[in-house]
Amino acid sequence: MAPSLPFKLDNESLFRDKSYVNGKWVAAKSGKTFDIYDPGTGKPWASAPANGPADVDEAVQAAHTAFQSWKKTTPRHRAQLLLKWDGLIRAHATDLARIVTHETGKPLTEAKGEIEYSAGFTWWFAGEAERVVGSVNPTSIPGRRLVTVKQPIGVAAALVPWNFPVAMVLRKCAAAFAAGCTMVVKPSPETPLSALALAVLAEEAGFPAGVFNVLTTDLENTPSLSEELCRHELVKKVTFTGSTRVGKLVAKLCADGLKKLTLELGGNSPFLIFDDADLEQAADALTLLKWRHAGQTCITANRIFVQAGVYDKFAELLAKRASALKTGHGATEGTTMGPLTTPQGVDKAVSHVDDAVKNGARVVVGGKKGSSEGGYFFEPTVIADAHDELLLAKEEQFAPIAALFKFETEEEVVERANATSMGLASYFFTKNIDRAWRLLENLEAGQIGMNTGAMSAAEVPFGGIKMSGYGKESGKDVAIGEYLIEKSGVLTLQGHY
Ligand code: SIN
Numbered sequence: 001m002a003p004s005l006p007f008k009l010d011n012e013s014l015f016r017d018k019s020y021v022n023g024k025w026v027a028a029k030s031g032k033t034f035d036i037y038d039p040g041t042g043k044p045w046a047s048a049p050a051n052g053p054a055d056v057d058e059a060v061q062a063a064h065t066a067f068q069s070w071k072k073t074t075p076r077h078r079a080q081l082l083l084k085w086d087g088l089i090r091a092h093a094t095d096l097a098r099i100v101t102h103e104t105g106k107p108l109t110e111a112k113g114e115i116e117y118s119a120g121f122t123w124w125f126a127g128e129a130e131r132v133v134g135s136v137n138p139t140s141i142p143g144r145r146l147v148t149v150k151q152p153i154g155v156a157a158a159l160v161p162w163n164f165p166v167a168m169v170l171r172k173c174a175a176a177f178a179a180g181c182t183m184v185v186k187p188s189p190e191t192p193l194s195a196l197a198l199a200v201l202a203e204e205a206g207f208p209a210g211v212f213n214v215l216t217t218d219l220e221n222t223p224s225l226s227e228e229l230c231r232h233e234l235v236k237k238v239t240f241t242g243s244t245r246v247g248k249l250v251a252k253l254c255a256d257g258l259k260k261l262t263l264e265l266g267g268n269s270p271f272l273i274f275d276d277a278d279l280e281q282a283a284d285a286l287t288l289l290k291w292r293h294a295g296q297t298c299i300t301a302n303r304i305f306v307q308a309g310v311y312d313k314f315a316e317l318l319a320k321r322a323s324a325l326k327t328g329h330g331a332t333e334g335t336t337m338g339p340l341t342t343p344q345g346v347d348k349a350v351s352h353v354d355d356a357v358k359n360g361a362r363v364v365v366g367g368k369k370g371s372s373e374g375g376y377f378f379e380p381t382v383i384a385d386a387h388d389e390l391l392l393a394k395e396e397q398f399a400p401i402a403a404l405f406k407f408e409t410e411e412e413v414v415e416r417a418n419a420t421s422m423g424l425a426s427y428f429f430t431k432n433i434d435r436a437w438r439l440l441e442n443l444e445a446g447q448i449g450m451n452t453g454a455m456s457a458a459e460v461p462f463g464g465i466k467m468s469g470y471g472k473e474s475g476k477d478v479a480i481g482e483y484l485i486e487k488s489g490v491l492t493l494q495g496h497y
Helices: 053-070 075-091 093-104 108-129 165-179 192-205 222-231 244-256 279-290 308-324 343-358 410-418 433-442
Strands: 019-021 024-026 033-038 043-049 135-137 144-152 155-159 182-186 212-214 235-241 260-264 269-273 301-307 362-365 381-386 401-407 425-429 447-450 484-492
Touching: 019 053, 019 192, 033 093, 043 192, 053 155, 053 182, 053 212, 053 222, 075 093, 075 108, 075 165, 075 192, 093 108, 093 165, 093 192, 108 165, 155 165, 155 222, 165 182, 165 192, 165 235, 182 222, 192 212, 222 235, 222 244, 235 244, 244 260, 269 279, 269 410, 279 301, 279 308, 279 425, 301 308, 301 410, 308 362, 308 381, 308 401, 343 362, 343 381, 343 401, 401 410, 410 433, 425 433, 433 447
Parallel strands: 155 182, 155 235, 182 212, 235 260, 269 301, 269 425, 301 401, 381 401, 425 447
Antiparallel strands: 019 024, 019 212, 033 043, 135 144, 144 484, 362 381
């Protein structure tokens, strides 16, 4: 019997607390489960199977068996299933958002926004499925013909983070399914239930057993289960979104089996505001970007560089917006910023603010832990007089802290913006078209926001450079290509050799 939930779902069958393998709802072989906590209260509200390495083979074998027939389906058929899934996801958006809010803490309106964003991927990759084309090429030798064909690579494994638990599953799976691959998903221990709800809808959409598998696990078993997945010889592709530290471990595991790999890793994104920027536009964009999911996005602004002439004015505009945010439980009406997802996130925010204050920076708004509802809260925070030696400049904050750094010239700020090992996203605000072009070319990041803080969308290639990883998700051709192999066929006509 389903446990009673602390919130109501319109469709209760979306709540599952078993893993989904080969079209069946299953417990871990060990029978062990783990708790899922509501970050807004700090209390457990559900549980899921704590799978271990011993549970991996069955899921991969199921995905491998399913692959034998799935790869032979037409791209149009796969597109049709993706569109059915897409329709079901949209129809159940509010329920999915309720689950996401209770797993991640993000406000319900934001969680609904995540579902809308996520369905962009099912929609987009349904379109991509039939656009995978090979080529017929000229050759240098008479009587010879050369063709290239693209085929699905095989079983893919997805290691998914907790900050966008629906979007990250769909960004990976929709591309894989469109290509003709099957998938074993390992959701984050914080957010397994939204992935399981997606499995309910995938089944309803008509995806055959074994195409989409979800193996849940806890924090303790995450390294060993992930290692087993990465090392399994039938897994041909691994996609990971998470920290650079763990991404390097995943890359090492995949190197042994020479697995194709996509790594979407950490960021330390600069956000540049020039004297000639529209300051209201920049402050609005930064407010949306910085406090989206309480600062817990890889592409959020980590270092906000403001040109000296507008520094005080911009700090004032931002402080006003930060003070207007309403922090609370994500399911509470009117909440505009929820808690952090983990208590460790709050500890890190505290240490970053402490270090900043100790080293000469100034708290303009917030700066403290909040515990009014017993959850993992930290106030929306604005810090002025930040400098490049602070911890919060060197590390990814993953917290609702907006730290303002002052700069004088374009040359100086580009050098400081690029002075990080990361290269996920960069943003700038200016009305000077020549400068905009220069910045696009000179900032070292995989994605550049030009007078915007919101660039993520299914049609935009997502992915970093430098230590932020490699490979692209979403966007035309490149993302689906991550799940394909390319073969060259050379034919010699009669009378030639
Ligand atoms: C992320 O934090 O990695 C995802 C953000 C996005 O897709 O916009």
